[in-house]
Amino acid sequence: MDFFAHLSLIEDPRSSVNRQHDLVDIMFLVMAAVVSGCEGWQEIEDFGTNKLDWLRKYRPFAGAIPTRHSIARIIRGIAIEPLVHALFTWVNARRQAAGQSIIAIDGKTIRGAVNQHGSDNCLHLVTAFDTGEGLVLCQKATQHKGGEIETVRQLIDCLDIKDAIVTMDALHCQKETLQRLTARGADFVVQVKENQPGLLAAIRSQFQPWWEHDGEGLAQHCTQEQGHGRQEERTVFQLTAELPAEQKLAWPGITSLIAVERSRGQKGKVTLDTQYYVSSLAIEPEQAAKAVRQHWHIENKQHWVLDVTYREDLSRIGDREAAEVFALFRRIALNMAQHHPKSISKRRKIKCACWSDDFRMEMFFGVTTDANCSQKV
Structure with a gap:
């Protein structure tokens, strides 16, 4: 099942009356814009306006690109759980794990995503990260950092972790949590x-x-x-x-x-x-040492990259639902950058996706050409 087939599984929450923009089109627009380094709704609208011909190679985009307000409203209305399931199912289909996977689970607060109620309502996400593949496997939001324990248990229940080694910090040294891991066939x-x-x-x-x-x-x-x-x-x-x-x-x-x-x-x-x-x-002990060491990959190869390369901590999307969806798209973009075989930094891959239509195409659909970042587009 390809990228668009997974997106088509998402139910459109809007009324069919006067529906001007196709939901899959809009999700593809936002995903392509985030892959190319866009950080907010206005930049996404600008990207769509400038790259409409490229977007139409893959989707109809029957009308003009919607305004930033319309894009935000459409994205805000999407149910997050089906979207998470659809996109990470697509991610897992592309995994090529060799040997026993080491999966790190940890939480991250998006400090810039503060709503009108203040810092106590910052968006806090728990993610599972394949430390060998460098891929985010799933995300789940919690109401606050103190609710992370139960959120991790919910995450464990929806992950395919049989025969994997799961690593977590001391907060999750909890009897019920470890029992759930064992029940799911994980070490x-x-x-x-x-x-x-x-x-x-x-x-x-x-x-x-x-x-x-x-x-x-x-x-x-x-x-x-x-x-x-x-x-x-x-x-x-x-x-x-x-x-x-x-x-x-x-x-x-x-x-x-x-x-x-x-x-x-x-x-x-x-x-x-x-x-x-x-x-x-x-x-x-060598295997134990590897598991302990690789747990920190979730900090170094996910959290740090999201903040420094994708500027996640500076995001000012205050609406919680929209911020959670945008965070999901960032993590999928991170996976796509990781999956692309070109041996350059993720920051350069973002630039390449912005400049080169061919490189951006490869990020979504696989490498079929020798895309050059500096090519004229």
């Missing part, structure tokens, strides 16, 4: 902090005898990195979970415990810290 690596004091104390207690001997004899994996005037050594220790009976009963899916010891040296000063994780994985 997990989840950080543990003071929000679960009994579990954290049990983990520290099990590692303590080993620390007295510098971890000698523990399954471990060590890496060293150097850059930006800083040297970092990370050692991942893993052992079979032997929790007290009470903890074992409360956390039945935990198979192994992980400790990550980090030593950072910069300007002659060395800092040490240790973080703890629980996992359903068997003892394989």
Whole structure:
């Protein structure tokens, strides 16, 4: 099923009376504009006016490009859940995951999308991110950051995560959340902090005898990195979970415990810290180290890129429904940029999509030509 077939599954919420613009046409217009770097409704209208001939190669666009107000009103009326399902089904059909996927789940607040009620009503989104493929797999909004736990559970229920490793931060070290992951056939690596004091104390207690001997004899994996005037050594220790009976009963899916010891040296000063994780994985410290490390890809390769390249945190779309749809289109645009094989930065890909009709076509429909960013359009 192609891109337009997925969009055609979205129900048009408008009355059929005096309906001037086709819904699929408008969604394609907005998606193409966002892929090309447009950040607001006026820019989308301008893009459509200037690229109408290109748009008509793929869709009828029987009338003129609607005004920015009409575009915003149409997008605001779309039901978000069917749109999320349609677009991410299209994304997943293009995935080419090799080996066991590592899927990071985390939340992000769009700080610029503030409505008339103030900052407490900033749009907060939870996303699942395939850290190997670099693709956003799904998004779900929560009413506020404090509601993220339940939203993550809902996200887990709608993801295809069988045989994947799911990573999450300490907020989601919750019995019900881990049970849902296990029920869905997924493994997990989840950080543990003071929000679960009994579990954290049990983990520290099990590692303590080993620390007295510098971890000698523990399954471990060590890496060293150097850059930006800083040297970092990370050692991942893993052992079979032997929790007290009470903890074992409360956390039945935990198979192994992980400790990550980090030593950072910069300007002659060395800092040490240790973080703890629980996992359903068997003892394989190299795999555990990879899962812990790749969890941060959701920050570095999704959140950071959305803010710096797509300027998401500067978005001033205050209407919550419209902001959520626009955020979805940004994430799909990020996926399309990631999927395009040209070895250039995502920022350059956005510029190429803006300048080159052929490159923009490739972003949607795959590479069939050697599109040149500098070609005359």
